[in-house]
Amino acid sequence: MRELNYTPSILAQGMRKQRTKTFGVLIPDFKNLFYAEFLEHVESAARKHGYVGIVCSTDIDSERERDYINQLLRRQIDGLIMCWYKGVGENRAFLVQLAKRLPVVIMDQPSCGLPISAVYTDAFGGIKNLTEYFLGLGHRRIALIRALDSYPVGRKRFEGYAAALREYGIEVDESFVEQSEWTSFAASDATNRLLKRFRPTAIVAVTDLMAIGVLSCLHDKGYEVPGDISVGGFDNIAIASQTSPPLTTVAQPIDQMAFEATQQLIRRIENRRIKNRDVVLPNKLIIRESSGPPPMGEILSPSTSTITEEA
Amino acid sequence: MRELNYTPSILAQGMRKQRTKTFGVLIPDFKNLFYAEFLEHVESAARKHGYVGIVCSTDIDSERERDYINQLLRRQIDGLIMCWYKGVGENRAFLVQLAKRLPVVIMDQPSCGLPISAVYTDAFGGIKNLTEYFLGLGHRRIALIRALDSYPVGRKRFEGYAAALREYGIEVDESFVEQSEWTSFAASDATNRLLKRFRPTAIVAVTDLMAIGVLSCLHDKGYEVPGDISVGGFDNIAIASQTSPPLTTVAQPIDQMAFEATQQLIRRIENRRIKNRDVVLPNKLIIRESSGPPPMGEILSPSTSTITEEA
DNA sequence: ATGAAAGCGCTAACAA
DNA sequence: TTGTTAGCGCTTTCAT
Numbered sequence: 202m203r204e205l206n207y208t209p210s211i212l213a214q215g216m217r218k219q220r221t222k223t224f225g226v227l228i229p230d231f232k233n234l235f236y237a238e239f240l241e242h243v244e245s246a247a248r249k250h251g252y253v254g255i256v257c258s259t260d261i262d263s264e265r266e267r268d269y270i271n272q273l274l275r276r277q278i279d280g281l282i283m284c285w286y287k288g289v290g291e292n293r294a295f296l297v298q299l300a301k302r303l304p305v306v307i308m309d310q311p312s313c314g315l316p317i318s319a320v321y322t323d324a325f326g327g328i329k330n331l332t333e334y335f336l337g338l339g340h341r342r343i344a345l346i347r348a349l350d351s352y353p354v355g356r357k358r359f360e361g362y363a364a365a366l367r368e369y370g371i372e373v374d375e376s377f378v379e380q381s382e383w384t385s386f387a388a389s390d391a392t393n394r395l396l397k398r399f400r401p402t403a404i405v406a407v408t409d410l411m412a413i414g415v416l417s418c419l420h421d422k423g424y425e426v427p428g429d430i431s432v433g434g435f436d437n438i439a440i441a442s443q444t445s446p447p448l449t450t451v452a453q454p455i456d457q458m459a460f461e462a463t464q465q466l467i468r469r470i471e472n473r474r475i476k477n478r479d480v481v482l483p484n485k486l487i488i489r490e491s492s493g494p495p496p497m498g499e500i501l502s503p504s505t506s507t508i509t510e511e512a
Numbered sequence: 513m514r515e516l517n518y519t520p521s522i523l524a525q526g527m528r529k530q531r532t533k534t535f536g537v538l539i540p541d542f543k544n545l546f547y548a549e550f551l552e553h554v555e556s557a558a559r560k561h562g563y564v565g566i567v568c569s570t571d572i573d574s575e576r577e578r579d580y581i582n583q584l585l586r587r588q589i590d591g592l593i594m595c596w597y598k599g600v601g602e603n604r605a606f607l608v609q610l611a612k613r614l615p616v617v618i619m620d621q622p623s624c625g626l627p628i629s630a631v632y633t634d635a636f637g638g639i640k641n642l643t644e645y646f647l648g649l650g651h652r653r654i655a656l657i658r659a660l661d662s663y664p665v666g667r668k669r670f671e672g673y674a675a676a677l678r679e680y681g682i683e684v685d686e687s688f689v690e691q692s693e694w695t696s697f698a699a700s701d702a703t704n705r706l707l708k709r710f711r712p713t714a715i716v717a718v719t720d721l722m723a724i725g726v727l728s729c730l731h732d733k734g735y736e737v738p739g740d741i742s743v744g745g746f747d748n749i750a751i752a753s754q755t756s757p758p759l760t761t762v763a764q765p766i767d768q769m770a771f772e773a774t775q776q777l778i779r780r781i782e783n784r785r786i787k788n789r790d791v792v793l794p795n796k797l798i799i800r801e802s803s804g805p806p807p808m809g810e811i812l813s814p815s816t817s818t819i820t821e822e823a
Numbered sequence: 824a825t826g827a828a829a830g831c832g833c834t835a836a837c838a839a
Numbered sequence: 840t841t842g843t844t845a846g847c848g849c850t851t852t853c854a855t
Contacts, residue, residue, distance in 0.1 A: 211586045212532070213848035215523045216831040223587070231551045232750060237542040244542075244569060248576075253583050255566050258555060265559075272564050275522045276534070385754045413754055420756035439543060443696045443724055445731035445756045524832035527847040826855075831848105838843075 215277050224280040224466060225273035226256045227266065233383060233410055234438040235455065236284060239308075242459030243282065250467050254282075261286050261383075270299070280304040280466045288353040289313045304469035306462045309354045311479055318469065318477040320462045322484040324354060324435075327451035328361030328405065330486050331433045334449075335403045336369050338494045340431065344401035345378045346391050346411055358407040358435060377401070381411060388414030389421075396422065402430060402495035409434035409441045409450055416444055416491070427493035437487055446490035453484050526588050535591040535777060536584035537567045538577065544694060544721055545749040546766065547595060550619075553770030554593065561778050565593075572597050572694075581610070591615040591777045599664040600624045615780035617773045620665045622790055629780065629788040631773045633795040635665060635746075638762035639672030639716065641797050642744045645760075646714045647680050649805045651742065655712035656689045657702050657722055669718040669746060688712070692722060699725030700732075707733065713741060713806035720745035720752045720761055727755055727802070738804035748798055757801035764795050 215221040226243060228236040240256055247254050255278065257269040273281065280303050289296065290313050297315060299305055305317040312319040335343050345362045348355025363373045376399050381391035388411035392404065396418075404419075406412035412434030416426060424430050426446055434441060437452030461480045468475050526532040537554060539547040551567060558565050566589065568580040584592065591614050600607060601624045608626060610616055616628040623630040646654050656673045659666025674684045687710050692702035699722035703715065707729075715730075717723035723745030727737060735741050737757055745752060748763030772791045779786050 208582055208586050209850095210527075210588060210848055212523050212526045212588050213831090214850080216521075216527065216833090216848080217850045219831080221523070221587075231542070231548040231555075232545060234543060234545070234548075237545075237548055240542045241569065248579070253566065253568070253580075253587070255564065257564070258552065268559070269564075271519055275519050276532075276564070277521060277523050385751060389754065413751060416756055417754040417758070440696060440724060443700065443728040445727055447728070520834095521832055524847090525834080527832080527849090528834045530847080824855100827853085829850100829852085831850095833847090834845100836843105836845085839841085 219277070220279055220470075221277045222252050223276065223278050224252060224254055224282065224470070225270075225278045226254045226282045226284075227269065228256065228258050228284045229261050229286055230383065231256075231258050233408075234440060235408065235410070235436045235453075238438060238455045239284070239459045242456045243463050246460050246463035247467070250463075252279075252463075252467060274302065278303065279470045280306070282306045282308065282462050282466055284308045285310070286352045286354075289315060289317075289319075290353075304466055304473070306466045308458070308462060312477065316477060318462075318465045319479045320458050320465065320482070321479075322453050322458070322482045324357040325361040325364070327435060327453075327484040327486075328358045328407070329365045330361075331405060331435070331449075331451050332362050332365035333368070334486060334488070335405070335431060335433065335492065336365060338403075338431070338492070340403040340495050341369075341371065342399070342401045342495075343377065343403045343405060344395055344399060346381050346388050346395070346404060346406040346415060347378055348383060348407050348411075349380055355407050362405060381414075383408060383410065385410050385414035385417065388412070389418040390414075392418035393422075403433070403492070404430060405433045407435055409436045409438045409448060412441075412448055412450070412491075413444060416448075426491055429496055431492040431495070433492055441487075442489065444491070449489045449492035450487050451484050452487045454482050457482050530588070531781075532588045532590055533562055534564050534566060534587065534589050535593065535781070536581075536589045537565045537593045537595075538580065539567060539569050539595045540572050540597055541694065542567075542569050544719075545751060546719065546721070546747045546764075549749060549766045550595070550770045553767045554774050557771050557774035558778070561774075563590075563774075563778060585613065589614065590781045591617070593617045593619065593773050593777055595619045596621070597663045597665075600626060600628075600630075601664075615777055615784070617777045619769070619773060621668075623788065627788060629773075629776045630790045631769050631776065631793070632791075633764050633769070633793045635668040636672040636675070638746060638764075638795040638797075639669045639718070640676045641672075642716060642746070642760075642762050643673050643676035644679070645797060645799070646716070646742060646744065646803065647676060649714075649742070649803070651714040651806050652680075652682065653710070653712045653806075654688065654714045654716060655706055655710060657692050657699050657706070657715060657717040657726060658689055659694060659718050659722075660691055666718050673716060692725075694719060694721065696721050696725035696728065699723070700729040701725075703729035704733075714744070714803070715741060716744045718746055720747045720749045720759060723752075723759055723761070723802075724755060727759075737802055740807060742803040742806070744803055752798075753800065755802070760800045760803035761798050762795050763798045765793050768793050 259266040379391040434450040570577040690702040745761040752759040
């Protein structure tokens, strides 16, 4: 009778079965290529299971976030993936409440014992490695362009940086560090501010996007990268290999993160008795041309035999 | 009785009213920053009207596109915005069919008399201006990294390039032109192929993302931009001002395009008697540091008094 | 085995 | 005015 393309209405199905084969994805910003790649992979994982994700960008605005969560709940989503700038630890009550209604997967931070799943990589260790790599090259004046203090991801990455320096007996100086919003523009401004009071031989940015801002500022000011100043980022978004020069960075396995998050969510949607899990994935230092030894006269490392000018 | 946050289920509402306050957005790729910015603005326009968009990326795959359109229809979307790589003209029957079910807005190409709305800028004129600007600087060996022939947007942009050259009495040579997929990687490869057989003084790419690939390839090969080769793009995505060097490009008013598309869609959703419209927005040449006069010895323009070496 | 009917949460039409 | 009810398109249960 209806061999000719009949597809049941998901609305009607949803009313009856309380399942819509639809989940929500909360991200801060479409323009951050990390999330763009993340979404790409979430989408293809979801598609395999016949799910559709509704993506909402919060612009790091609490009101907008609340609105969207309501909109999503009204649409009876089956689950929610949150790329969150807020700390899980500081929002326990809210998350407990939310997790009562649907499965929740949180990105970039541990679940802190809450009834949610989490997918993240070792931000602390990643930046620590990167910073140690710079230290090993002989850099000592290593600056950090970090995120605002209120963002947990940014905080962890800051701590990795500080730990590496401390290992080399360098106490982290406030003047080494500049805060910035997540965009390349803000990071470019931050670099500007930084350079007015401090002349580093290397700059670490807590995301690739911000590192692009750093490169842009350095290019403006006429510094050579890595001749004068080395630059490192975090994420390994696709264009990190296409900047001029290509960016040294800490690669997160974005595809796996997306895959695990989606997998975890859908499994819990389809069987509530599956328990929540924290999935921790490895990240990895990728060395490209934006980094090299510090300029002559700045080499202070024991690992090189060059005599410094100050000798 | 229910003063405490009652929000009606959109599923139930949708069943009753045949309105879900939800629309679909089809894009080719989240990673293309043009769409990222577009989505950002679509979202905020939609939010003002209480609508939520479901974004699906087709990856320029027809099967996937068909799937998603079905998924969206099953979810009873009220309308659809399509950022489409296919030509409206070559898909009339499909669009007529689709437009019977819901309001449709198509991006980047005219509606060709179909019962849909359209929002676009003058791609032909935009690239023509850019190419004329290069010609005016004295460039004569101007290469083009264009999209595959099957994409209408890419085609129009190619024609603008060809028209400008023809105006200056230059017949477009196949060897000036290289085809590429939309990514920066593909464009970088295409530039590579191009440089093996042709040494331009300027390269125009049909999108900024592709221009980033061009810059990356030129940086690899040790060419100075714009000292050896000038580069131009199209779109003026946000990071176009943050590349090294910053990119000369044809700016599309992405925010307005998104706003108009959303506006147009929602108006038609809420009142079917509002007629479809083609909204054509202006674009504008933005000159940044990636472009300059051709190197000495290559200046052939009548607009300069320099005597060329060949004289 | 096949068929009828109830009900998911709403809204619009109609009755009181 | 306020209250009642039918039905949107499905699935699931229950009766045949």
